[in-house]
Amino acid sequence: MxxxxxxxxxxxxxxxxxGRGPKPAYSRADIAAAAxxxxxxxxxxxxxxxxxxxxxxxxxxxxxxYVPRKEDLYELMVDLVSAEYDLSGEPSGDWRADMLxxxxxxxxxxxxxxxxxxxxxxxxxxSPNALRCIDWCLACLExxxxxxxxxxxxxxxxxxxxxxxxxxxxxxxxxxxSVPWSAEREEAVRGAYLMSQxxxxxxxxxxxxxxxxxxxxxDPEATFDRILTRLLDSFDLxxxxxxxx
Amino acid sequence: MxxxxxxxxxxxxxxxxxGRGPKPAYSRADIAAAAxxxxxxxxxxxxxxxxxxxxxxxxxxxxxxYVPRKEDLYELMVDLVSAEYDLSGEPSGDWRADMLxxxxxxxxxxxxxxxxxxxxxxxxxxSPNALRCIDWCLACLExxxxxxxxxxxxxxxxxxxxxxxxxxxxxxxxxxxSVPWSAEREEAVRGAYLMSQxxxxxxxxxxxxxxxxxxxxxDPEATFDRILTRLLDSFDLxxxxxxxx
DNA sequence: TCCTAGTTACGTACGCCGTACGTAGTGGGG
DNA sequence: CCCCACTACGTACGGCGTACGTAACTAGGA
Numbered sequence: 001m002x003x004x005x006x007x008x009x010x011x012x013x014x015x016x017x018x019g020r021g022p023k024p025a026y027s028r029a030d031i032a033a034a035a036x037x038x039x040x041x042x043x044x045x046x047x048x049x050x051x052x053x054x055x056x057x058x059x060x061x062x063x064x065x066y067v068p069r070k071e072d073l074y075e076l077m078v079d080l081v082s083a084e085y086d087l088s089g090e091p092s093g094d095w096r097a098d099m100l101x102x103x104x105x106x107x108x109x110x111x112x113x114x115x116x117x118x119x120x121x122x123x124x125x126x127s128p129n130a131l132r133c134i135d136w137c138l139a140c141l142e143x144x145x146x147x148x149x150x151x152x153x154x155x156x157x158x159x160x161x162x163x164x165x166x167x168x169x170x171x172x173x174x175x176x177x178s179v180p181w182s183a184e185r186e187e188a189v190r191g192a193y194l195m196s197q198x199x200x201x202x203x204x205x206x207x208x209x210x211x212x213x214x215x216x217x218x219d220p221e222a223t224f225d226r227i228l229t230r231l232l233d234s235f236d237l238x239x240x241x242x243x244x245x
Numbered sequence: 246m247x248x249x250x251x252x253x254x255x256x257x258x259x260x261x262x263x264g265r266g267p268k269p270a271y272s273r274a275d276i277a278a279a280a281x282x283x284x285x286x287x288x289x290x291x292x293x294x295x296x297x298x299x300x301x302x303x304x305x306x307x308x309x310x311y312v313p314r315k316e317d318l319y320e321l322m323v324d325l326v327s328a329e330y331d332l333s334g335e336p337s338g339d340w341r342a343d344m345l346x347x348x349x350x351x352x353x354x355x356x357x358x359x360x361x362x363x364x365x366x367x368x369x370x371x372s373p374n375a376l377r378c379i380d381w382c383l384a385c386l387e388x389x390x391x392x393x394x395x396x397x398x399x400x401x402x403x404x405x406x407x408x409x410x411x412x413x414x415x416x417x418x419x420x421x422x423s424v425p426w427s428a429e430r431e432e433a434v435r436g437a438y439l440m441s442q443x444x445x446x447x448x449x450x451x452x453x454x455x456x457x458x459x460x461x462x463x464d465p466e467a468t469f470d471r472i473l474t475r476l477l478d479s480f481d482l483x484x485x486x487x488x489x490x
Numbered sequence: 491t492c493c494t495a496g497t498t499a500c501g502t503a504c505g506c507c508g509t510a511c512g513t514a515g516t517g518g519g520g
Numbered sequence: 521c522c523c524c525a526c527t528a529c530g531t532a533c534g535g536c537g538t539a540c541g542t543a544a545c546t547a548g549g550a
Contacts, residue, residue, distance in 0.1 A: 019518075020519080020527095021518080021527050022515085022527055022528085023517085048507065050508090058529080059529040059530070061509080061529055062528050065528075126435075126442075128442075131448050132448070135448040136450075139450045148454045152459075157409075157472070164402075168401070193371075197371075203379070205387070231402075234475050234478060264496090265546075266496060266498050266544095266545065269497090270498080294537065304500040306538080307500060310498060314537090315538090
């Protein structure tokens, strides 16, 4: 009678099995896996309560016994793909190498599951696998002499920067894909518009930058490593290997 | 007859007045202002084509003459609030101070218009006011001796980091607001759950961190400045003022 | 000058969505 | 043993984005 109204709470605090009635026919893992399968195949927008319910083979509204709000479904999805982190090895002692490796793994996950980038901003971030990841990160940073709060900042910045980087990669790819004509043509169209704007003279410094020839983009992996290394260095400036540049 | 089908293109490349038929009754500025008003008042989810049309006083489908897809409406909204950047002054010569100032302005805009954070990830980012902002940024970085591509990276990282920071601020605030009971109670509930997890022993380093007492959070402004200063320093390591710490 | 073709304005309708709510069946704890 | 919390699920509501058809209008070419 009461209790039907949605009380906001963390889904991870809600026990999967409530003990009293008939035992649930499905598990959270089943549901999360189904949702991830749909998102991987047809994109995040294809993940609807109806579709997920159909995928696991139950009625739409039955899903609400397992997942009180759709936001919680997202939470399950992110936790599931976060299980893909390989944190089996011990920290190497070189925390920067470890963190770069973690960042590369994060990028890998986001490339395998492009929807993660969009969902992550909605999600609370204390799922079991998120905690596992933070804990491993803290283990790597044991030797780094900064306050605990700074370590958390570091974790946030690394994660966030990977998100920003991948989001940018995806935007470029999406731009090319979502268009009826070819990718080159699309890039040409956008480039032409940008050029026309620069040529108005309203943006002199941008014009100068394009005039002197904008840098040829090196391969994405190198760019990624460079950006992350720079970021990591900024947390440990006193022991930088090469302060000359 | 043809041409009714949506051809993806940048809205900024589409002329506001098409020249042939009757002159439009409204302007893009009107529409953007209406949408921003709604989003500021009732949140981003309240911004629907129907609601915006009602706000400016036209039929729902008339809106599609001005804004071919809803995504383009978002583009207009972001451009409008980007006009709030005050870029009137000349660059001071201290590019780090200028960039920090720009970041503070960005944070101010995102605080006045919380929905911007969510929308920004959808948006292409070559609106007139975005270009104006990039151009001013490049002017500030005139004296910085790094490749042009690095300057663009810097701009991206500063903007992105502000987004991450504000998104985090908003998540904390939202968590407290979206709940029927009080903010303290909510923080207590979440904290209790987090503690219960930490106490399981599955996350030893996190437990150690909490045991030694997690840092008392200083005021947000100081944290913001510290994070951004650290980031900016990382782009100009050879001239850091205090390499000792 | 007039005609016509492209544009604007807008109502209707379709197929989705999240989810409130009611009802029926089930099985474990007191 | 039996009661009631819990599971399962169909129906229904109010919203969404937008395809499409139609009528009014006006600027450019004849």
